[in-house]
Amino acid sequence: MSTTTVLLISFLYLLTLFLVAHYAERQSINGRSIINNPYVYTLSLGVYCTAWTYFGSVGRASTTGLGFLPIYLGPTLVAPFFVLVLRKMILISKSQRITSVADFISSRYGKSTSLGILATLVAIIGVIPYISIQLKAIGIAYDILIVDDDFWVDWADQSSFYCDKVLLITIVLAIFATLYGSRKLDPNERHEGLVASVAFESIIKLVAFLAVGIYVTWSIYDGIEDVFTLSTQNERLRQLFDLEMAGINGTSWTWLILLSMSAILFLPRQFHMAVVENTNQKFVQQAAWLFPFYLFLICIFVIPIAFGGILHFPSGEVEADSFVLSLPMAHGQSTLAIIVFIGGLSAATSMVIVSVIALSIMISNNLILPFLLKSSVVKDNFIADVSKRLLGIRRVSMVIVLLLAYGYLKSIAINYTLVSIGLISFAAIAQFAPIILGGLYWKRGTRKGAIAALGIGFTIWFFTLPFPTLIESGLLSKTILSEGLFGIHALKPYALFGLEGFDQISHAAFWSLFFNTFTYVLISLNTVPSQIEITQADLFVDIYKYGNTIGDYDVVKRAAKTKDIKKLLNRFLGESRANVLINKYEQKHHLDLSTAQTATADLVNYTEKHLSGALGAASAKVVISSIVKEDPISLEEMFKVLDQTQEVMEYSKALEKKSNELEATTIQLKAANEQLKELDQLKDNFIATVTHELRTPITSMKAFSKILLDNPALDKAQQQEFLSIIVSESDRIGRLINQVLDLRKLDAVNLDDQKSPLDLSELIGVACQSLGQMAADKEVELIFPKEKVPIYIFGNRDKIIQVWINLVGNALKFVPPQSGCIRVSIEVDKSFAVIRVQDNGIGIAPKDQATIFDRFTQVNNPNLGKPQGSGLGLFITKKIVEQHQGTIEVESEPGIGAAFIVRLPLVADREPQVIYYKPNKI
Ligand code: ADP
Numbered sequence: 001m002s003t004t005t006v007l008l009i010s011f012l013y014l015l016t017l018f019l020v021a022h023y024a025e026r027q028s029i030n031g032r033s034i035i036n037n038p039y040v041y042t043l044s045l046g047v048y049c050t051a052w053t054y055f056g057s058v059g060r061a062s063t064t065g066l067g068f069l070p071i072y073l074g075p076t077l078v079a080p081f082f083v084l085v086l087r088k089m090i091l092i093s094k095s096q097r098i099t100s101v102a103d104f105i106s107s108r109y110g111k112s113t114s115l116g117i118l119a120t121l122v123a124i125i126g127v128i129p130y131i132s133i134q135l136k137a138i139g140i141a142y143d144i145l146i147v148d149d150d151f152w153v154d155w156a157d158q159s160s161f162y163c164d165k166v167l168l169i170t171i172v173l174a175i176f177a178t179l180y181g182s183r184k185l186d187p188n189e190r191h192e193g194l195v196a197s198v199a200f201e202s203i204i205k206l207v208a209f210l211a212v213g214i215y216v217t218w219s220i221y222d223g224i225e226d227v228f229t230l231s232t233q234n235e236r237l238r239q240l241f242d243l244e245m246a247g248i249n250g251t252s253w254t255w256l257i258l259l260s261m262s263a264i265l266f267l268p269r270q271f272h273m274a275v276v277e278n279t280n281q282k283f284v285q286q287a288a289w290l291f292p293f294y295l296f297l298i299c300i301f302v303i304p305i306a307f308g309g310i311l312h313f314p315s316g317e318v319e320a321d322s323f324v325l326s327l328p329m330a331h332g333q334s335t336l337a338i339i340v341f342i343g344g345l346s347a348a349t350s351m352v353i354v355s356v357i358a359l360s361i362m363i364s365n366n367l368i369l370p371f372l373l374k375s376s377v378v379k380d381n382f383i384a385d386v387s388k389r390l391l392g393i394r395r396v397s398m399v400i401v402l403l404l405a406y407g408y409l410k411s412i413a414i415n416y417t418l419v420s421i422g423l424i425s426f427a428a429i430a431q432f433a434p435i436i437l438g439g440l441y442w443k444r445g446t447r448k449g450a451i452a453a454l455g456i457g458f459t460i461w462f463f464t465l466p467f468p469t470l471i472e473s474g475l476l477s478k479t480i481l482s483e484g485l486f487g488i489h490a491l492k493p494y495a496l497f498g499l500e501g502f503d504q505i506s507h508a509a510f511w512s513l514f515f516n517t518f519t520y521v522l523i524s525l526n527t528v529p530s531q532i533e534i535t536q537a538d539l540f541v542d543i544y545k546y547g548n549t550i551g552d553y554d555v556v557k558r559a560a561k562t563k564d565i566k567k568l569l570n571r572f573l574g575e576s577r578a579n580v581l582i583n584k585y586e587q588k589h590h591l592d593l594s595t596a597q598t599a600t601a602d603l604v605n606y607t608e609k610h611l612s613g614a615l616g617a618a619s620a621k622v623v624i625s626s627i628v629k630e631d632p633i634s635l636e637e638m639f640k641v642l643d644q645t646q647e648v649m650e651y652s653k654a655l656e657k658k659s660n661e662l663e664a665t666t667i668q669l670k671a672a673n674e675q676l677k678e679l680d681q682l683k684d685n686f687i688a689t690v691t692h693e694l695r696t697p698i699t700s701m702k703a704f705s706k707i708l709l710d711n712p713a714l715d716k717a718q719q720q721e722f723l724s725i726i727v728s729e730s731d732r733i734g735r736l737i738n739q740v741l742d743l744r745k746l747d748a749v750n751l752d753d754q755k756s757p758l759d760l761s762e763l764i765g766v767a768c769q770s771l772g773q774m775a776a777d778k779e780v781e782l783i784f785p786k787e788k789v790p791i792y793i794f795g796n797r798d799k800i801i802q803v804w805i806n807l808v809g810n811a812l813k814f815v816p817p818q819s820g821c822i823r824v825s826i827e828v829d830k831s832f833a834v835i836r837v838q839d840n841g842i843g844i845a846p847k848d849q850a851t852i853f854d855r856f857t858q859v860n861n862p863n864l865g866k867p868q869g870s871g872l873g874l875f876i877t878k879k880i881v882e883q884h885q886g887t888i889e890v891e892s893e894p895g896i897g898a899a900f901i902v903r904l905p906l907v908a909d910r911e912p913q914v915i916y917y918k919p920n921k922i
Pocket residue numbers: 806810811814839841842843844852853857858859860867868869870871872873874875898
């Protein structure tokens with residue numbers, strides 16, 4: 001094909017892209033965004049697949065077989081975690097108006113200018129080689145397509161760049177990038193047109209790659225099986241089936257997967273597409289499976305094309321990187337070749353344009369602006385018409401980045417394969433991983449820690465990867481490779497600290513990330529973060545808790561003049577946008593800012609947030625600080641802020657649990673209600689019992705007193721009898737009153753002070769003897785241990801006697817007269833005394849056994865009616881036993897009898913009491 005045809009096609013294609021972008025922006029102005037859906041979002045992430053994928057994967061597959069895979073496995077493995085990590089990054093970036101990965105890092109660590117500069121430098125140095133290989137890929141593609149070439153010089157000729165078509169393409173791309181990325185200063189750095197065209201390019205490159213795959217597999221060969229059968233007969237290909245021979249090992253796979261995991265999230269262009277250009281964080285969910293699917297599609301034909309290429313060009317005269325193009329060309333399929341070429345061009349241009357835009361945002365916001373703002377003279381002049389100037393800076397930096405990439409291509413990348421240079425970039429960007437991931441999940445990470453970590457990681461990366469390429473290209477002495485830097489053996493670039501047996505990329509990734517992470521943790525733990533770092537760390541790590549309240553909790557009280565605020569907004573965002581923002585603020589807070597002299601801290605924060613979108617966090621901070629008076633907050637206010645934060649967090653937590661709690665409250669209310677009912681019932685029982693118990697003796701006392709009063713002539717013996725009844729009845733009342741009083745005291749009194757070692761068998765004897773008369777009256781047998789084998793417990797004498805009186809007394813009530821029998825026995829079981837009070841009375845039904853120990857419960861017997869007593873006896877008994885660390889239970893078979901079993905700890909079980917005497921000083 002002729003040069004003119006190919007160049008013409010290229011320009012037509014780029015024009016199409018531009019039309020797509022234009023259409024998308026038109027639609028978005030009319031409110032019909034075509035990018036606001038998960039599919040376009042996923043396709044825009046496809047900017048990951050560059051010309052390196054397009055040409056390089058096949059190249060790598062033809063030397064290492066499956067060795068091309070880790071680059072796609074990494075993102076596939078990360079994708080399920082998109083919802084965690086990527087979504088968090090998006091939420092933070094939206095609320096903090098973050099515009100680039102460098103801005104993200106600077107923002108997290110206290111909006112640090114120096115960290116922003118460092119991160120930007122790492123990104124530029126890391127990504128420029130990557131851009132250069134896209135240019136290289138375009139160059140290779142031209143060489144294959146264009147046969148007769150007399151006007152254009154060989155682009156690979158290092159000495160010439162005049163009339164170099166790659167330079168021409170570079171310039172066209174530069175124009176494109178400036179048109180796309182810096183037409184206006186968008187405060188959110190959103191570019192609908194860019195996203196639409198990148199998504200469009202993702203489709204084109206996929207379709208083109210599938211087309212060539214299908215052509216090679218089914219047209220040149222006879223299907224996948226055929227390719228593989230032929231491959232097994234080829235000596236060179238047979239080696240690729242052997243993973244060892246193909247140079248695949250666990251270490252390098254692991255590191256490549258790790259590097260590409262970080263690349264998919266932190267490469268400036270990925271961050272730009274996935275985070276900055278994201279229109280809805282919910283898309284992340286679909287992208288989590290759609291994106292791996294896209295990668296899968298773009299990978300399926302890599303091996304067939306690679307193997308087909310080797311079979312077709314067995315002598316190796318054609319570079320494997322170019323099989324996708326050479327195969328159709330060799331078969332005279334020029335239309336397919338053009339399609340493939342356009343696919344490759346898509347892959348390269350989307351990567352170049354997005355990367356250049358992402359880098360230019362960093363360069364202007366994080367690198368140049370901070371310097372300009374430093375000098376007040378420059379600042380005053382500069383601020384005069386800043387938004388135009390910022391666009392100018394953007395454009396210039398885009399051109400510079402592209403020219404640097406071109407320069408790198410001409411001087412270094414020419415000698416390396418696409419993949420090896422791409423991986424060098426991956427390793428550079430991986431240096432962001434520890435401080436970003438740490439920043440997302442670890443509040444303790446500090447600015448100093450991050451600067452040191454990024455610094456050391458990047459230095460080691462440079463020493464182990466790009467530095468040796470400088471040596472190999474003859475710029476430095478080769479002895480450094482064999483002897484180490486300054487002759488120190490530990491400092492060999494390919495075997496740092498004596499680590500050998502790793503491939504170069506794994507070796508570099510291992511050491512740089514090891515020192516990076518180690519330094520980050522070590523220095524963070526040993527440095528004290530500033531106030532703003534603490535706030536930012538909190539906002540990042542706890543983004544989910546803050547929700548929409550972000551920015552309201554600054555630890556520095558800031559105030560400024562309202563007119564300065566307006567001036568700033570006007571200058572940086574343009575008058576119309578500034579007015580919109582001011583109006584919005586006035587409406588939201590019901591304020592009239594034209595009358596307010598001083599701007600509140602809240603308005604200052606609002607301004608800063610919106611300036612961040614245009615200038616980056618660090619520069620916005622600098623700009624704001626020029627008009628703002630800052631009062632560090634006092635300790636008390638600080639506490640107030642902390643309290644507020646705490647409150648808000650608790651409030652949101654409370655909201656989260658609101659429904660649960662409501663449910664719990666209902667249950668609690670129900671339970672309380674039940675309890676109230678129960679108490680009410682108890683109260684009724686109590687009143688009924690007590691009044692009944694009081695009325696009976698009082699009635700009889702009244703009756704007998706009346707007889708005595710009315711009949712003074714009653715004989716002595718009768719008088720005596722009546723008086724003794726009155727006394728015993730009043731005793732009964734006394735007992736009842738005592739019981740009620742006991743009940744009240746039970747919980748309040750601590751028995752511990754009134755305890756002493758007691759001989760159980762003696763106390764049981766005392767109780768039984770006091771009830772002996774009653775037993776005799778009822779002609780009931782009462783058996784209790786009479787021999788004194790002392791069994792000691794530790795307790796309150798009166799209370800323990802009361803226990804036995806209650807139990808034996810109850811038994812007496814319920815045994816039948818004449819044939820009744822009550823037996824009290826004591827046994828020792830390990831460290832407990834077990835006392836059994838057994839009777840042959842009416843017994844207790846199983847359903848009542850659980851309740852008889854409750855207050856005021858008495859079992860109504862159908863034959864006997866309501867028993868005598870208050871229903872308090874067993875309740876009090878149980879309390880006393882428990883106050884002695886004992887237990888009481890009942891065993892009974894109705895009609896046969898009941899047994900109450902009490903277990904009390906023996907005295908030996910108590911800790912020996914040791915009293916220490918402090919010797920008096922003489
Ligand atoms: P009171 O103080 O009225 O005797 P208690 O709390 O001691 O009340 O007993 C509660 C109920 O337990 C009694 O009314 C009775 O129904 C039942 N009860 C207690 N001891 C026995 C027993 N030995 N045999 C049968 N029923 C018993």
